Amino acid sequence: MKQLELKTTNSEETSQFAARLAAFLKPGDVIALEGDLGAGKTTFTKGLAKGLEIKRTVNSPTFTIIKEYKGKLPLYHMDVYRVADSFEDLGFDEYFDGEGVTVVEWAHLIEEQLPQERLTIFLYREEEDQRRMVLKPMGERYEQLCKEIFS
Numbered sequence: 001m002k003q004l005e006l007k008t009t010n011s012e013e014t015s016q017f018a019a020r021l022a023a024f025l026k027p028g029d030v031i032a033l034e035g036d037l038g039a040g041k042t043t044f045t046k047g048l049a050k051g052l053e054i055k056r057t058v059n060s061p062t063f064t065i066i067k068e069y070k071g072k073l074p075l076y077h078m079d080v081y082r083v084a085d086s087f088e089d090l091g092f093d094e095y096f097d098g099e100g101v102t103v104v105e106w107a108h109l110i111e112e113q114l115p116q117e118r119l120t121i122f123l124y125r126e127e128e129d130q131r132r133m134v135l136k137p138m139g140e141r142y143e144q145l146c147k148e149i150f151s
Protein backbone atom coordinates (compact mmCIF):
# COMPACT_ATOMS: atom_id res chain seq x y z
CA MET A 1 0.00 0.00 0.00
CA LYS A 2 1.32 3.40 -0.97
CA GLN A 3 2.25 5.86 1.78
CA LEU A 4 2.44 9.57 1.27
CA GLU A 5 4.21 12.05 3.43
CA LEU A 6 4.47 15.78 3.91
CA LYS A 7 5.79 18.22 6.47
CA THR A 8 4.28 21.42 7.76
CA THR A 9 6.14 24.11 9.66
CA ASN A 10 3.20 25.80 11.37
CA SER A 11 -0.43 25.13 12.22
CA GLU A 12 -1.67 27.28 9.34
CA GLU A 13 0.05 24.99 6.85
CA THR A 14 -1.56 21.93 8.39
CA SER A 15 -4.89 23.67 8.23
CA GLN A 16 -4.37 24.70 4.61
CA PHE A 17 -3.45 21.21 3.53
CA ALA A 18 -6.63 19.89 5.16
CA ALA A 19 -8.69 22.57 3.44
CA ARG A 20 -7.21 21.56 0.10
CA LEU A 21 -8.00 17.92 0.78
CA ALA A 22 -11.58 18.86 1.66
CA ALA A 23 -12.20 19.95 -1.91
CA PHE A 24 -11.78 16.35 -3.09
CA LEU A 25 -14.01 14.71 -0.50
CA LYS A 26 -17.30 12.98 -1.23
CA PRO A 27 -20.27 11.87 0.87
CA GLY A 28 -19.36 8.83 2.94
CA ASP A 29 -15.64 9.53 3.06
CA VAL A 30 -13.93 8.65 6.33
CA ILE A 31 -10.69 10.15 7.59
CA ALA A 32 -9.01 8.55 10.59
CA LEU A 33 -6.59 10.82 12.45
CA GLU A 34 -3.82 9.40 14.59
CA GLY A 35 -1.25 11.19 16.69
CA ASP A 36 -0.40 12.10 20.26
CA LEU A 37 -1.92 14.87 22.33
CA GLY A 38 -1.24 18.15 20.58
CA ALA A 39 -0.12 16.50 17.34
CA GLY A 40 -2.58 18.61 15.37
CA LYS A 41 -5.65 16.43 14.81
CA THR A 42 -8.11 19.15 15.75
CA THR A 43 -6.09 21.77 13.86
CA PHE A 44 -6.35 19.54 10.80
CA THR A 45 -10.09 19.10 11.32
CA LYS A 46 -10.62 22.86 11.61
CA GLY A 47 -8.85 23.33 8.27
CA LEU A 48 -10.94 20.63 6.70
CA ALA A 49 -14.08 22.32 8.00
CA LYS A 50 -12.95 25.57 6.44
CA GLY A 51 -12.49 23.76 3.14
CA LEU A 52 -16.05 22.45 3.45
CA GLU A 53 -17.20 26.06 3.94
CA ILE A 54 -18.38 25.41 7.47
CA LYS A 55 -18.91 28.73 9.20
CA ARG A 56 -19.31 27.55 12.77
CA THR A 57 -16.23 27.21 14.95
CA VAL A 58 -15.05 23.63 15.15
CA ASN A 59 -13.90 22.66 18.64
CA SER A 60 -12.67 19.42 20.01
CA PRO A 61 -15.77 17.35 20.73
CA THR A 62 -14.12 15.56 23.62
CA PHE A 63 -17.16 15.59 25.87
CA THR A 64 -19.78 14.92 23.25
CA ILE A 65 -17.80 12.41 21.14
CA ILE A 66 -19.58 13.40 17.93
CA LYS A 67 -20.36 16.86 16.60
CA GLU A 68 -22.12 17.55 13.36
CA TYR A 69 -21.59 20.65 11.21
CA LYS A 70 -23.38 21.87 8.10
CA GLY A 71 -21.30 22.87 5.10
CA LYS A 72 -20.81 22.08 1.42
CA LEU A 73 -21.00 18.54 2.81
CA PRO A 74 -21.94 17.77 6.42
CA LEU A 75 -18.96 17.12 8.67
CA TYR A 76 -19.17 14.56 11.44
CA HIS A 77 -16.32 15.26 13.82
CA MET A 78 -15.61 12.50 16.33
CA ASP A 79 -13.07 12.45 19.11
CA VAL A 80 -13.14 8.97 20.55
CA TYR A 81 -10.41 9.50 23.14
CA ARG A 82 -12.83 8.71 25.95
CA VAL A 83 -14.92 6.13 24.17
CA ALA A 84 -12.58 3.33 25.13
CA ASP A 85 -14.12 3.41 28.61
CA SER A 86 -17.57 2.71 27.23
CA PHE A 87 -18.99 -0.33 25.46
CA GLU A 88 -22.10 1.52 24.49
CA ASP A 89 -23.17 1.25 20.86
CA LEU A 90 -22.78 4.81 19.71
CA GLY A 91 -24.13 4.13 16.24
CA PHE A 92 -20.99 5.13 14.38
CA ASP A 93 -22.12 3.35 11.21
CA GLU A 94 -24.87 5.85 10.65
CA TYR A 95 -22.21 8.50 10.32
CA PHE A 96 -19.75 6.48 8.27
CA ASP A 97 -22.53 5.57 5.84
CA GLY A 98 -24.09 9.03 5.97
CA GLU A 99 -24.22 11.89 3.51
CA GLY A 100 -21.30 13.69 5.11
CA VAL A 101 -17.60 13.32 5.69
CA THR A 102 -16.47 11.74 8.97
CA VAL A 103 -13.25 12.71 10.73
CA VAL A 104 -12.24 10.57 13.70
CA GLU A 105 -9.57 11.68 16.18
CA TRP A 106 -7.87 8.76 17.98
CA ALA A 107 -9.43 6.43 15.44
CA HIS A 108 -7.50 3.31 16.48
CA LEU A 109 -9.46 3.28 19.75
CA ILE A 110 -12.49 2.19 17.75
CA GLU A 111 -10.50 0.17 15.21
CA GLU A 112 -13.04 -2.62 15.06
CA GLN A 113 -15.88 -0.26 14.31
CA LEU A 114 -14.12 1.69 11.59
CA PRO A 115 -14.88 0.97 7.97
CA GLN A 116 -12.05 -0.99 6.38
CA GLU A 117 -11.83 1.54 3.59
CA ARG A 118 -10.67 4.90 4.87
CA LEU A 119 -7.89 7.45 4.72
CA THR A 120 -5.71 7.22 7.79
CA ILE A 121 -3.50 10.21 8.52
CA PHE A 122 -0.74 9.98 11.12
CA LEU A 123 0.49 13.25 12.60
CA TYR A 124 3.90 13.32 14.23
CA ARG A 125 5.22 16.24 16.23
CA GLU A 126 8.81 16.71 15.13
CA GLU A 127 9.53 20.12 16.62
CA GLU A 128 7.57 22.82 18.38
CA ASP A 129 5.87 23.94 15.15
CA GLN A 130 6.83 21.18 12.76
CA ARG A 131 4.64 18.20 11.98
CA ARG A 132 5.09 15.25 9.69
CA MET A 133 1.91 13.89 8.16
CA VAL A 134 1.75 10.40 6.73
CA LEU A 135 -1.26 9.53 4.62
CA LYS A 136 -2.23 5.90 4.36
CA PRO A 137 -5.01 5.23 1.86
CA MET A 138 -6.92 2.05 2.60
CA GLY A 139 -8.93 0.94 -0.39
CA GLU A 140 -9.40 2.00 -3.99
CA ARG A 141 -11.40 5.15 -3.25
CA TYR A 142 -8.67 6.56 -1.02
CA GLU A 143 -5.83 5.54 -3.33
CA GLN A 144 -7.62 7.60 -5.96
CA LEU A 145 -8.17 10.47 -3.54
CA CYS A 146 -4.47 10.61 -2.69
CA LYS A 147 -3.58 10.65 -6.38
CA GLU A 148 -5.90 13.60 -6.85
CA ILE A 149 -4.50 15.54 -3.90
CA PHE A 150 -0.90 15.08 -4.92
CA SER A 151 -1.30 15.50 -8.67
Ligand SMILES: Nc1ncnc2c1ncn2[C@@H]1O[C@H](COP(=O)(O)OP(=O)(O)OP(=O)(O)O)[C@@H](O)[C@H]1O
Pocket residue numbers: 008009010011012013014015035036037038039040041042043044060105128129130131
Ligand atom coordinates in the same frame (compact mmCIF):
# COMPACT_ATOMS: atom_id res chain seq x y z
N1 LIG B 1 2.65 22.40 12.05
C1 LIG B 1 1.64 22.35 12.93
N2 LIG B 1 0.51 21.69 12.62
C2 LIG B 1 -0.51 21.60 13.50
N3 LIG B 1 -0.51 22.15 14.73
C3 LIG B 1 0.58 22.83 15.11
C4 LIG B 1 1.70 22.96 14.23
N4 LIG B 1 2.65 23.69 14.86
C5 LIG B 1 2.16 24.00 16.06
N5 LIG B 1 0.92 23.49 16.23
C6 LIG B 1 0.12 23.65 17.46
O1 LIG B 1 -0.03 22.39 18.06
C7 LIG B 1 -1.30 22.30 18.70
C8 LIG B 1 -2.09 21.16 18.11
O2 LIG B 1 -3.23 21.02 18.88
P1 LIG B 1 -4.50 20.18 18.42
O3 LIG B 1 -5.58 20.47 19.37
O4 LIG B 1 -4.75 20.40 16.98
O5 LIG B 1 -3.93 18.70 18.64
P2 LIG B 1 -4.76 17.34 18.77
O6 LIG B 1 -3.94 16.32 18.05
O7 LIG B 1 -6.15 17.53 18.35
O8 LIG B 1 -4.68 17.06 20.33
P3 LIG B 1 -5.69 16.21 21.25
O9 LIG B 1 -5.19 14.81 21.23
O10 LIG B 1 -5.56 16.83 22.58
O11 LIG B 1 -7.07 16.32 20.68
C9 LIG B 1 -2.00 23.64 18.46
O12 LIG B 1 -1.76 24.47 19.56
C10 LIG B 1 -1.29 24.16 17.21
O13 LIG B 1 -1.31 25.56 17.13
Ligand SMILES: [Mg+2]
Pocket residue numbers: 041042043060079105
Ligand atom coordinates in the same frame (compact mmCIF):
# COMPACT_ATOMS: atom_id res chain seq x y z
MG1 LIG C 1 -8.00 17.16 19.27
